[in-house]
Structure formats: structure tokens, C-alpha cells
Amino acid sequence: MYLASSSPLAAAIWLPAFLVALFLLFPFKVACGFAFFYWLTLSTSFISQLDFEIALRSTLSSCIVMMLTAVIVKIYNDAIGTAEGLATADVLTGALNRRTMLNVLHKEHERVARYGQTCCLVMIDLDNFKMLNDTYGHSSGGELLIRFVKLMHESIRKNDTLFRLGGDEFMLVLPCLQIADAYAFVSRLQKIVPQVVNYKTVELGMSFGVCEMSESDTINELIHNADIALYQNKLSRKANTQL
Numbered sequence: 669m670y671l672a673s674s675s676p677l678a679a680a681i682w683l684p685a686f687l688v689a690l691f692l693l694f695p696f697k698v699a700c701g702f703a704f705f706y707w708l709t710l711s712t713s714f715i716s717q718l719d720f721e722i723a724l725r726s727t728l729s730s731c732i733v734m735m736l737t738a739v740i741v742k743i744y745n746d747a748i749g750t751a752e753g754l755a756t757a758d759v760l761t762g763a764l765n766r767r768t769m770l771n772v773l774h775k776e777h778e779r780v781a782r783y784g785q786t787c788c789l790v791m792i793d794l795d796n797f798k799m800l801n802d803t804y805g806h807s808s809g810g811e812l813l814i815r816f817v818k819l820m821h822e823s824i825r826k827n828d829t830l831f832r833l834g835g836d837e838f839m840l841v842l843p844c845l846q847i848a849d850a851y852a853f854v855s856r857l858q859k860i861v862p863q864v865v866n867y868k869t870v871e872l873g874m875s876f877g878v879c880e881m882s883e884s885d886t887i888n889e890l891i892h893n894a895d896i897a898l899y900q901n902k903l904s905r906k907a908n909t910q911l
Contacts, residue, residue: 683710683726684733691741699741703734758832760810761817769831769839773887776843780881787881788850790840791894793902794865795873797836808867809836816865816872823857839894847880854878875902 687707691699711727756768764772776787794816801809813836820830824840831839842850854876862871877897881890 683707683730687730687734688737691737696738696741696745700738703738707731707734761813761832763817763820763830763832763838766831766833769829769833769841770887772829772831772841773890776841777881777883777887777890779843781883785844786846788842788845788847789879789881789890789894790842790850790854791877791891791898792838792840793875793898794836794861795875795902795905796870797872800867800870800872803870804867812865812867812872816861819861819864820857823860839891847878850878850880873905875905877901 683706687703690703690706693699694702707727707730711723711730715723715727717723756764758765773789779785780787794813797809797812800812813832817830817832817838820838820840824830824842827843829841831841833839840854842853845853858874858876861874865872875898877894877900879890879893879897885893
């Protein structure tokens with residue numbers, strides 16, 4: 669603003685570079701607001717102090733630079749957001765992936781160790797998924813996986829997190845939840861899943877294994893404990909079915 673009042677022609681020359689710098693220094697929406705404000709203010713000053721033709725050229729050129737910069741920065745931000753999403757989430761279902769799960773588990777483990785709070789892990793495996801793929805094809809299986817993840821996201825709390833480990837295996841992380849409450853919560857889900865996630869003659873049941881996070885256990889041991897609990901749950905459900 670000082671340069672515009674003391675040397676309008678120099679300010680007109682440097683205005684496009686100044687507008688570009690705003691987009692490099694500030695978040696996109698803030699930069700858009702600042703850029704428009706300064707462009708409007710300085711352009712008005714140029715028209716009153718410079719030759720009309722020079723002021724008009726400066727105003728138009730700086731406006732074009734501002735809009736092009738905004739478009740380029742917007743495209744760049746969208747591309748970064750897409751890349752980050754692909755790096756952390758499963759492409760098919762939108763659930764977070766295994767690598768993200770390990771990062772979350774490390775943070776939760778540190779929180780449990782530092783503050784003595786609780787956290788439960790739930791290993792999930794969908795029953796009859798292979799039968800569905802073999803009978804109706806992988807596209808039908810993918811459709812039901814998407815439906816299952818949607819149901820889970822609608823059922824869990826905001827601070828709970830769902831991860832897809834691969835195939836029909838998932839992990840649910842439940843912070844600040846006692847193991848008895850985790851069992852009760854997932855047992856209710858186990859009854860709901862076959863009612864919602866089904867295709868023609870195939871109902872996708874849900875087996876699960878719950879373990880409570882302990883300060884003394886490593887992340888690999890916690891995942892292994894949840895996997896063992898899942899295997900035991902599968903055996904007990906099969907035994908009840910046979911009986």
C-alpha cells in the first residue's frame with residue numbers, strides 16, 4: 669500500500685508477483701480473500717494516479733494472473749488431497765488401509781500407556797464371502813463390501829475407526845471402551861449385518877475377535893491376539909450351527 673502511494677508505476681509492475689506470493693503464503697480461501705481485496709484496492713489507486721491505459725493494462729493483467737494462480741493452486745490442492753486419500757484409504761470401500769491402521773494403533777498405544785485409558789481392537793471377518801464371489805461374481809462381492817463399510821460407518825462412534833486389511837477382513841479400533849462394552853457393541857452388529865448385507869440367497873455373517881489394548885503388548889501382539897479371538901469366535905459359531 670505504501671509503494672502504491674509513493675510509486676504507483678512500480679506497484680503496478682510488482683502487483684502480479686505480490687498476488688502470486690499471497691497464494692504461496694496463506695491457505696487457499698484466505699489467499700483468495702486477500703488477493704481480491706488488494707487487487708481491487710490497488711487497481712482503484714492505479715486508475716486515479718496513472719495514465720488510464722497503463723492502469724487498465726495493469727488491472728487486467730494482474731486480474732488474469734490472480735485467476736490463473738487461483739486455478740493452478742486449486743488443482744494442485746485437489747491433486748494432493750486425492751493422493752493423500754489414495755495413500756490412506758482403501759479404493760473400493762473407502763475404509764482406511766492397513767498402513768494407516770498401524771499409525772493409529774501406535775498413537776492409541778502411546779495414549780493408553782501414558783494416560784492409562786482403554787482401547788479395544790476388533791478383528792472382523794465376513795462369513796460366506798467366498799461363496800458369494802464364487803456364486804455371483806466379484807462385482808457382487810465388491811458391492812456388498814461397500815454396503816458393509818457403509819453400515820459400519822453409520823453404526824460406530826465418531827472417534828472409532830474402521831480399517832480394511834484385505835479381502836473380507838477388517839479391523840475396528842474402539843478408543844476409551846472397556847472390553848465388555850466392546851463385546852456388547854460388536855455382538856449387536858453381528859446380528860444386524862446379515863439383515864442388511866445380503867445378496868439374493870447369500871447372507872454375509874460377521875465373525876469377530878476382541879482384545880483390549882495393554883501397555884505391555886506390542887502392536888503385532890495385539891493384532892495377533894485379536895486374530896486368535898476371531899478364530900475362536902468362528903469355531904464357536906460353526907459348532908452352534910452344527911448343533
